[in-house]
Amino acid sequence: MDRLTSMAVFVRVVELGGFAAAAKEAEMSPAMAAKHVVALETRLGARLLHRSTRRRSLTEVGHLYFEHCKSLMAAVAAAESSVSALRAAPRGTLRVTAPVSFGTQRLAPALSEFLQKYPDVTVELMLSDRVVDLIEEGFEVAVRIGRLADSQLVARPLRPYRSVLCASPDYIRRRGRPRSPADLPAHDCLEFSFAGPRGRWRLSRGGDEHIVRFIPRLRANNGDALRQAALAGLGILLQPEVLIGNDVATGRLTRLLPAWSPPERPMHLIYIRDRQATPKLQAFVSFMLRQFGP
Numbered sequence: 001m002d003r004l005t006s007m008a009v010f011v012r013v014v015e016l017g018g019f020a021a022a023a024k025e026a027e028m029s030p031a032m033a034a035k036h037v038v039a040l041e042t043r044l045g046a047r048l049l050h051r052s053t054r055r056r057s058l059t060e061v062g063h064l065y066f067e068h069c070k071s072l073m074a075a076v077a078a079a080e081s082s083v084s085a086l087r088a089a090p091r092g093t094l095r096v097t098a099p100v101s102f103g104t105q106r107l108a109p110a111l112s113e114f115l116q117k118y119p120d121v122t123v124e125l126m127l128s129d130r131v132v133d134l135i136e137e138g139f140e141v142a143v144r145i146g147r148l149a150d151s152q153l154v155a156r157p158l159r160p161y162r163s164v165l166c167a168s169p170d171y172i173r174r175r176g177r178p179r180s181p182a183d184l185p186a187h188d189c190l191e192f193s194f195a196g197p198r199g200r201w202r203l204s205r206g207g208d209e210h211i212v213r214f215i216p217r218l219r220a221n222n223g224d225a226l227r228q229a230a231l232a233g234l235g236i237l238l239q240p241e242v243l244i245g246n247d248v249a250t251g252r253l254t255r256l257l258p259a260w261s262p263p264e265r266p267m268h269l270i271y272i273r274d275r276q277a278t279p280k281l282q283a284f285v286s287f288m289l290r291q292f293g294p
Helices: 003-016 019-026 030-044 060-088 100-117 169-175 181-186 223-231 241-250 279-292
Strands: 049-051 056-058 092-098 121-127 141-145 153-161 163-167 189-192 200-205 208-213 218-220 236-240 265-272
Touching: 003 019, 003 030, 003 060, 019 030, 030 060, 056 060, 092 100, 092 279, 100 121, 100 141, 100 223, 100 236, 100 241, 100 279, 121 279, 141 153, 141 279, 153 279, 163 241, 181 200, 181 208, 189 223, 218 223, 223 236, 223 241, 236 241, 265 279
Parallel strands: 092 121, 092 141, 189 218, 189 236
Antiparallel strands: 049 056, 141 265, 153 265, 163 236, 200 208
16 A cells, blocks of 8 residues: 555544545545555554444554654645645746857847746856756756757757858958958868867858868857957958857958858757646747747
8 A cells, every 4th residue: 555645644534523524535445544644554563543333542652653644745746736826927036058159149138038037937047168968967957959869858949040151350451351252271260169070161152062161260169259359450250140140240350251161050949748747847949939030
């Protein structure tokens, strides 16, 4: 017999004064209610109830065991109540991970609106350009750029991630402006470590494709570090629009080869499959699709 059920039946037998009342409440027969109590007594090796034809009363061991069982049942009820409350409205801490550039330039500013709308939700945001294992590292949702590996995770598409080539006006004055992808290997190129094969950019124009092979003058695992190097005139940068868009708009960086572009990279919101997602996760998914959906 299930020990927790037996404890619950025992508590109600004592509180209601008999097996019949407890059995009716639990939707079982009085004989089955009695078997639950007998099962506890057998397990404990001690009698819990004095039985007579007129009444049931607790033994000394029964008094002690009843108080502990009653506390345990209250704790179980509180645990179930807390889960019900958590599923009733968005609340609690939501652990989110996202790539550094997107998280810094787009997600973090957008979270202001989300957190104002849901004051009982707290977001713990971890920015990293590596592929984070949601289950192993305890995250509920992630923004992921690039092709997805097959998994049991739910993937919701967001707007594709676009990158552009650019350099500072100072660099262009000193080194000249490339006129075609074939000119790029003669320039100082700044490479993002997680972008793919070392020293290789793939650019396309309509149906044409050109593979640019170069020796990186600077290679870094942080997009903003490369952006700062490009602003300082170190070389040509291939980075996402979300990171360098404002620099291009204000003239701090100049777009190069605008007819040529790297392939758009898919971007998804991924989260662990669950029969019923918590309201905080449901609210965040809906918010992200409104803000960044395709």
